[in-house]
Amino acid sequence: MQTECSLIEIAIVGAGMAGLTCAQQLHQAGYDVVVFDKSRGVGGRMATRRAQGTWADHGLRYFEDSPEGDLTALLSLLRDRGLIHPWTDHVQELGPDGQLRPSRDRHPRYVAALGINSVAKFLATGLTLHREHRVSAIAPTPAGQWHLTFAPPTPDVQAPDPVLAKILVLAIPAAQALDLLAPVPQIPGESLAALEAVTFDPCMTVMAGYRPHPTLENLDWQAIALPQDPLLSWISLESSKRSLPAAPVLVLHSSPSFAAENFDAPNLTEAAHALLQRAASVLQISYWQQPDWLQVHRWRYAIPQQSHHDRALAATQPAPWICGGDWCGGEGLSSAYRSGFAMAHQVNQWLEGRPLKGEQAWMDLVSEKL
Numbered sequence: 001m002q003t004e005c006s007l008i009e010i011a012i013v014g015a016g017m018a019g020l021t022c023a024q025q026l027h028q029a030g031y032d033v034v035v036f037d038k039s040r041g042v043g044g045r046m047a048t049r050r051a052q053g054t055w056a057d058h059g060l061r062y063f064e065d066s067p068e069g070d071l072t073a074l075l076s077l078l079r080d081r082g083l084i085h086p087w088t089d090h091v092q093e094l095g096p097d098g099q100l101r102p103s104r105d106r107h108p109r110y111v112a113a114l115g116i117n118s119v120a121k122f123l124a125t126g127l128t129l130h131r132e133h134r135v136s137a138i139a140p141t142p143a144g145q146w147h148l149t150f151a152p153p154t155p156d157v158q159a160p161d162p163v164l165a166k167i168l169v170l171a172i173p174a175a176q177a178l179d180l181l182a183p184v185p186q187i188p189g190e191s192l193a194a195l196e197a198v199t200f201d202p203c204m205t206v207m208a209g210y211r212p213h214p215t216l217e218n219l220d221w222q223a224i225a226l227p228q229d230p231l232l233s234w235i236s237l238e239s240s241k242r243s244l245p246a247a248p249v250l251v252l253h254s255s256p257s258f259a260a261e262n263f264d265a266p267n268l269t270e271a272a273h274a275l276l277q278r279a280a281s282v283l284q285i286s287y288w289q290q291p292d293w294l295q296v297h298r299w300r301y302a303i304p305q306q307s308h309h310d311r312a313l314a315a316t317q318p319a320p321w322i323c324g325g326d327w328c329g330g331e332g333l334s335s336a337y338r339s340g341f342a343m344a345h346q347v348n349q350w351l352e353g354r355p356l357k358g359e360q361a362w363m364d365l366v367s368e369k370l
């Protein structure tokens, strides 16, 4: 039996920073925009795990402005609304001699009391958003539209109904965009080559919570960067982000090489313990090896290593599509942000060229619970 598809003007795949930024611009300009994300939440790598009565940011570590000031207006709005607060400008760094010293990079870093993901929820305010909608295939129709099909969220559940869209926005990592675009024969070869050229570093994140213990009291550090360590790239005292921490919580980020070697390991807990052991040795407190609870998350596409030179990649064949994200023109949150604006600008040009609000769009959002 053929299912009748609903027709959307603009389908945005991916509810991370790039997708949400693009969606707000177009939605607030009056277009019919629907956002799809495969996860149960929003925010993509702006991710927070709720565990044991507290929060741990297991993706994006904190908010910071770029040297170009891309995030100045957004961060100041988020501060004014009480969504973020300053955390630290004092990250330590592990030198090649094994000694910790203050990093020379002293700029403010901001975090959210309820976790970084609470900011993503705010950015998604008012959007039509379908979670647990993994786009599994896209195909052009003879009428020049896109036909999107979805995978079932779990094997025992029916897949969501397919939809038709006039314009397709893929705000997802390049390799995932390539998986969707490559089977479509009319996609220009140079676009596929540009996507293939983008590479990402993986990361394994360990979240570990501890019972209060005398050796963990009066800690005088918040975060440590380990740029040259073979196992770890980052240690943060996650509980120092909250004003009323119940008990110490650590978040560890593996080095890209450790993540690549252990990504498909049958026993992730073993890999997590290797990272905890290393953290305990850096911090010189063996108790860090004995967490009360432990969670692990793997990011196949954590940080772009080789980016695309432009803010977005687009074509009108076989029907208008555009893709972008942090891998366009940079490598972090500010790149995703700028790419989101660039995609909205291009889509608006394909449609009616309405005035877009730019950063005013955030000022016009009224925080509401999603």
Ligand SMILES: Cc1cc2nc3c(=O)[nH]c(=O)nc-3n(C[C@H](O)[C@H](O)[C@H](O)COP(=O)(O)OP(=O)(O)OC[C@H]3O[C@@H](n4cnc5c(N)ncnc54)[C@H](O)[C@@H]3O)c2cc1C
Binding pocket: 013, 014, 015, 016, 017, 018, 019, 036, 037, 038, 039, 042, 043, 044, 045, 046, 058, 059, 060, 061, 062, 133, 134, 135, 136, 171, 172, 173, 176, 203, 205, 253, 299, 301, 302, 303, 324, 325, 326, 327, 331, 332, 333, 334, 336
């Ligand atoms: C461990 C870690 C630490 C980081 N630390 C920093 C930092 O300190 N500073 C910094 O600037 N950046 C940092 N980043 C990077 C930053 O988080 C990203 O640059 C930014 O969040 C990317 O946003 P995005 O919208 O491009 O992509 P994403 O956030 O990845 O969003 C893409 C979305 O698309 C969805 N999706 C993918 N495929 C499909 C599909 N087929 N169907 C439906 N949905 C799909 C995903 O579920 C996801 O929600 C870090 C990232 C990680 C993982």
